[in-house]
Amino acid sequence: MTSTEEPFSNAEDQGGPFERVRITSVDQLQSKPLIGLFEYWAAKRGSRPYPGWREFDLMVLFEIAPYIHVRDVIDGWAEFTVRFWGTGLTDVLGFEGTGKQMREIYDGEMLGIALDGFQMVLEPAIPVLNKGKVTWVAGKEHRSFHSLVLPLAAGDGSDGGGDCEVAHLVTGLDFDPVE
Numbered sequence: 019m020t021s022t023e024e025p026f027s028n029a030e031d032q033g034g035p036f037e038r039v040r041i042t043s044v045d046q047l048q049s050k051p052l053i054g055l056f057e058y059w060a061a062k063r064g065s066r067p068y069p070g071w072r073e074f075d076l077m078v079l080f081e082i083a084p085y086i087h088v089r090d091v092i093d094g095w096a097e098f099t100v101r102f103w104g105t106g107l108t109d110v111l112g113f114e115g116t117g118k119q120m121r122e123i124y125d126g127e128m129l130g131i132a133l134d135g136f137q138m139v140l141e142p143a144i145p146v147l148n149k150g151k152v153t154w155v156a157g158k159e160h161r162s163f164h165s166l167v168l169p170l171a172a173g174d175g176s177d178g179g180g181d182c183e184v185a186h187l188v189t190g191l192d193f194d195p196v197e
């Protein structure tokens with residue numbers, strides 16, 4: 019999935035190879051696939067801080083689902099394991115991520131940057147938009163992307179979401195066309 023949208027302009031530079039901004043409104047997004055993902059998440063959330071995993075139906079998101087990965091939050095936010103890795107990600111990035119932990123995908127400085135980015139979503143459990151280049155995969159550094167990371171509760175989130183910890187992170191990616 020690619021987008022010809024202009025990059026977002028209200029990013030807070032968090033250092034490193036990415037720009038990151040917390041998202042509180044769909045108006046902060048410019049990528050059509052990521053707008054659709056955010057709107058679906060917000061509708062499932064309702065008045066809670068975030069929806070539950072069982073409420074989130076990837077089949078409804080068939081257009082962007084190939085470019086989504088879902089990570090389980092483990093070890094008190096110290097690690098994340100990929101539960102779902104869309105086939106489009108395998109096509110673009112050149113590897114299958116299902117079942118992998120962060121340390122199997124990223125290394126060195128990039129591991130710390132990636133962990134910081136996912137942890138930014140956890141506290142205070144607000145979606146985060148990232149913009150950058152695919153610097154963690156050799157030969158793919160020319161690819162630009164936008165990614166939206168969204169928190170999910172365990173199960174159906176029926177306890178209101180506010181009293182439970184974030185158990186999963188859903189990330190949708192929108193890659194810019196190759197020039």
